[in-house]
Amino acid sequence: MLFNSIDFAIFLPIVFVFYWFITAKKLSLQNLLIVIASYVFYGWWDWRFLSLILFSTVVDYIVGLSLEKQENITKRKILLWTSICVNLGFLGFFKYYNFFVENFISAFSFLGHEISPNTLNIVLPVGISFYTFQTLSYTIDVYKRKLEPTKDFIAFAAFVSFFPQLIAGPIERAKNLLPQFYNKRVFDYHKAVDGLRQILWGLFKKVVIADNAAEFANLIFNNSDSYPGSILFLGAVFFAFQIYGDFSGYSDIAIGTARLFGFDLMRNFAFPYFSRDIAEFWRRWHISLSTWFRDYLYIPLGGSRGGLWMKIRNTFIIFIVSGFWHGANWTFIVWGALNAIYFLPLLLAKKNRTHLDIVAQEKLLPTAKEAIRMLVTFGVTVIAWVFFRAENITHAFSYVSEIFSKSILTLPKGSDFLGTALHPFTMFSLIGIFILFEWLGREHQYAISQLGLKWKRPFRYAFYYAVLIAIFWFGGKEQEFIYFQF
Structure with a gap:
């Protein structure tokens, strides 16, 4: 459902009226309404892909509860990687399967070997790159003990599928958005x-x-x-x-x-x-994604704390991965690498935070x-x-x-x-x-x-x-x- 469509112009007032005039007295009903409205909003495009959101929601909810009870480091890592593999597995299959197959064919053709593996006519689920990263932020923060896992499945489902930002962000952190589903909302005119x-x-x-x-x-x-x-x-x-x-x-x-x-x-x-400068640009552009990669990839890799080689490596990794996140095409990878080249002199001269x-x-x-x-x-x-x-x-x-x-x-x-x-x-x-x-x-x-x-x-x-x-x-x-x- 497009924000600039007649469908949304009808949908939004209906949900607003139900939310504030019918379910306002009970928080659980408000959250349930958000889940229903969000699934209708997403399913308006293609209802078949609702199963992906639901499955991801269930997996991360169970993983979060299991992490709370588990003290064994090895088992905690297994739980974390279960969430990562499920979420990135869906993302990788739907978004990158044909890209890797086609480049695999090209590589063998270049070496003189003709192969014919099958590509698939895959429809990319709208917003999968956004809600995948959103649910991953929850699991990773729970694993790092930065966030208490929720026992309220409806609140968690509402966090994952919240319709205003479900399809194209902002990519919310669980520690910011999820607690807002626990607290009673009172209508604020201003x-x-x-x-x-x-x-x-x-x-x-x-x-x-x-x-x-x-x-x-x-x-x-x-x-x-x-x-x-x-x-x-x-x-x-x-x-x-x-x-x-x-x-x-x-x-x-x-x-x-x-x-x-x-x-x-x-x-x-x-x-x-x-x-x-380009460093300031990336602090101001798509902030939710830039900070996600900073906190969950760049800093764990060592950030800019290491030597010259580590700084160069981490800079290129973060920008190339960001480019690849945008699409399964070499143009996005080159776009990311080009931005890394723009950014690197500022980082090496320690002027990236000027x-x-x-x-x-x-x-x-x-x-x-x-x-x-x-x-x-x-x-x-x-x-x-x-x-x-x-x-x-x-x-x-x-x-x-x-x-x-x-x-x-x-x-x-x-x-x-x-x-x-x-x-x-x-x-x-x-x-x-x-x-x-x-x-x-x-x-x-x-x-x-x-x-x-x-x-x-x-x-x-x-x-x-x-x-x-x-x-x-x-x-x-x-x-x-x-x-x-x-």
């Missing part, structure tokens, strides 16, 4: 209004910015052989705004929806395109130095996004090589964008307005979090209605969220 405001901004990001930018990006990437470097660079820029508007827009809607039901989800984006503050904090404009650093960081990020978007490695390298050719000096023409719903000038204007609001709101949780709160009510509501009208007026062709495929 919290709900703030949630609606964040949903509104998330829809603007998705429908107005991402969906329209997608038309331009798809046109250019799908016909890259016909365009000069200048247009290809613009295509990469359009994709940069597409993926940011799409994914951060989803996160805003998810966090805002959770607030309607009295829950606080972790922040997933913190205005990453205003970063002054920019921990907000750029131009309490100022209207950045300094010239800050502006240049932001532009350079955005530029190298855009080049990396080419590998994320390209169909294959050959396509990516030919795309990038054309960008760095002399054709980059060719002036774009309006006729280069025939076939898009919006005129290029309109698209650039919308992106400009979007950047302006993001810049003005960069010190808050989301761009319009505090905007207009001190205005008189008519002006404040006029602004909200203007955003709503823009969503309907400029809304691009409905497209699935990019991260549904991950």
